Amino acid sequence: MKTLSIDPAILTFAAAVRDALDDLPADDIDDLTDGLEADLNEQAADGGPALADPVAYADELRAAAGLAPRAAAGRAPLIDLALVRANLRHAPDDLARAIRSRPGLSAIADLLISMRPVWWTIRGLVLVGALTIEWLANSAQRVPLWLWIAASVGVVVSVQWGRGRWLPTRGRRAIPFVASVIAVLAIIPLYIGVTTYVSRQFAEVYSGTGFEPTGLQLDGTPITNVFAYGPDGELLTDVQLFDQDGSPLSVVGADHAGAFMDGYTDEGYFALAPRDSAPGAAGWNVFPLVTLDPQYFDEGGLPSVNNPTIESTPPFERAQPLVGAVTSDVER
Amino acid sequence: MDTTQLLKGVLDVAVLAVIRDDDGYGYDIVRRLRAAGIDEIGDASVYGTLRRLFAAGMLTSYVVPSEGGPHRKYYGINAQGRAMLAAHAADWNRFAQTMSTLLDEPVAPARVRKIGENK
Numbered sequence: 001m002k003t004l005s006i007d008p009a010i011l012t013f014a015a016a017v018r019d020a021l022d023d024l025p026a027d028d029i030d031d032l033t034d035g036l037e038a039d040l041n042e043q044a045a046d047g048g049p050a051l052a053d054p055v056a057y058a059d060e061l062r063a064a065a066g067l068a069p070r071a072a073a074g075r076a077p078l079i080d081l082a083l084v085r086a087n088l089r090h091a092p093d094d095l096a097r098a099i100r101s102r103p104g105l106s107a108i109a110d111l112l113i114s115m116r117p118v119w120w121t122i123r124g125l126v127l128v129g130a131l132t133i134e135w136l137a138n139s140a141q142r143v144p145l146w147l148w149i150a151a152s153v154g155v156v157v158s159v160q161w162g163r164g165r166w167l168p169t170r171g172r173r174a175i176p177f178v179a180s181v182i183a184v185l186a187i188i189p190l191y192i193g194v195t196t197y198v199s200r201q202f203a204e205v206y207s208g209t210g211f212e213p214t215g216l217q218l219d220g221t222p223i224t225n226v227f228a229y230g231p232d233g234e235l236l237t238d239v240q241l242f243d244q245d246g247s248p249l250s251v252v253g254a255d256h257a258g259a260f261m262d263g264y265t266d267e268g269y270f271a272l273a274p275r276d277s278a279p280g281a282a283g284w285n286v287f288p289l290v291t292l293d294p295q296y297f298d299e300g301g302l303p304s305v306n307n308p309t310i311e312s313t314p315p316f317e318r319a320q321p322l323v324g325a326v327t328s329d330v331e332r
Numbered sequence: 333m334d335t336t337q338l339l340k341g342v343l344d345v346a347v348l349a350v351i352r353d354d355d356g357y358g359y360d361i362v363r364r365l366r367a368a369g370i371d372e373i374g375d376a377s378v379y380g381t382l383r384r385l386f387a388a389g390m391l392t393s394y395v396v397p398s399e400g401g402p403h404r405k406y407y408g409i410n411a412q413g414r415a416m417l418a419a420h421a422a423d424w425n426r427f428a429q430t431m432s433t434l435l436d437e438p439v440a441p442a443r444v445r446k447i448g449e450n451k
Binding site (some may be wrong): 003006032039041057 | 362368371374375378380381383386395401
């Protein structure tokens with residue numbers, strides 16, 4: 001027999017039964033109570049026994065289904081502190097077991113354990129470095145001796161802590177742990193401090209007069225010699241060059257005082273001097289400069305006094321003739 | 333005699349037996365059991381047993397919606413359930429036979445002589 005509507009008492013009862021099972025997974029509750037309303041409804045229509053205690057009913061369902069009785073009465077606290085503490089205490093062991101049960105992870109763990117001293121060293125350096133961030137950010141001095149010493153001490157202490165030495169009984173584990181945490185936190189600020197310091201050092205060095213580039217340059221590269229070719233493409237000699245202000249275009253700069261200039265190329269040492277047609281300091285803008293003959297270098301491979309000179313080797317024997325110049329030459 | 337305790341041991345077999353030929357839903361199965369004379373067992377026990385047999389893989393289950401009313405969950409026996417039913421039926425028959433024989437004709441306990449006791 002079928003009734004279309006269900007007695008609200010049955011709905012309430014079925015809901016109470018489900019409540020009494022609510023410690024079970026949802027699937028289990030569904031398995032146990034699917035169709036419960038229909039069954040109860042039909043039982044009531046059959047003149048079955050009145051609905052009794054839903055909790056007892058749920059217990060009977062549970063027992064017959066072979067499920068464990070509901071855990072001890074009383075709602076468990078929202079956070080079981082004892083359980084959390086126990087889990088935390090077991091967490092390292094659990095993690096170790098999880099890692100050790102996998103060969104790949106286990107190998108990585110072994111590698112990391114072997115590398116722990118590297119971290120101890122870094123930790124010592126970072127902790128000492130963290131104390132000097134203020135100094136690093138504002139100083140342009142060279143690193144003073146005391147800082148090197150402090151860094152060394154920091155490394156030694158940190159490594160000893162890593163080995164479990166030099167620690168009070170209380171805090172054997174806490175002190176190295178806290179030190180590691182601070183070191184990790186300090187890495188980024190320290191990195192910024194060191195970068196600031198280093199860039200300031202460089203700025204200091206390059207602003208010094210000794211490093212200011214002088215003389216002729218092409219795209220920042222110093223020019224050591226200039227070769228001029230005429231309209232017919234032939235190499236010119238004794239060419240005097242000046243800039244727009246009338247200043248001589250000197251490859252050595254205005255302050256050069258030596259009788260020759262020298263340097264190194266891929267082919268080795270070279271030395272250049274002004275031409276005989278314009279000897280001395282006035283000749284540095286007369287091109288091409290002549291080369292000091294290496295045959296007359298002294299035993300140290302350096303130019304000797306009044307070293308004889310030879311013509312410098314031009315990059316091209318002859319350059320492209322200019323179209324207009326050639327025709328006018330032919331006409332002449 | 334209160335047969336509730338006896339029933340608990342064989343409720344699984346009883347439930348399998350009443351759906352051997354025909355699938356049934358919860359209360360339908362309760363009704364079949366009662367019709368067969370098993371009426372001391374609570375309906376919740378039957379429903380729980382169905383769930384356990386289903387979880388053990390002895391039953392199939394499907395839900396049939398009913399017009400206007402709540403849906404019904406039907407259970408049917410499968411091959412594994414039939415095998416278990418057959419095995420339990422055989423056990424039960426053997427056991428019942430033994431018990432019947434025992435209760436009808438009490439067997440005199442065999443007398444065992446003690447050491448040193450004369451015949």
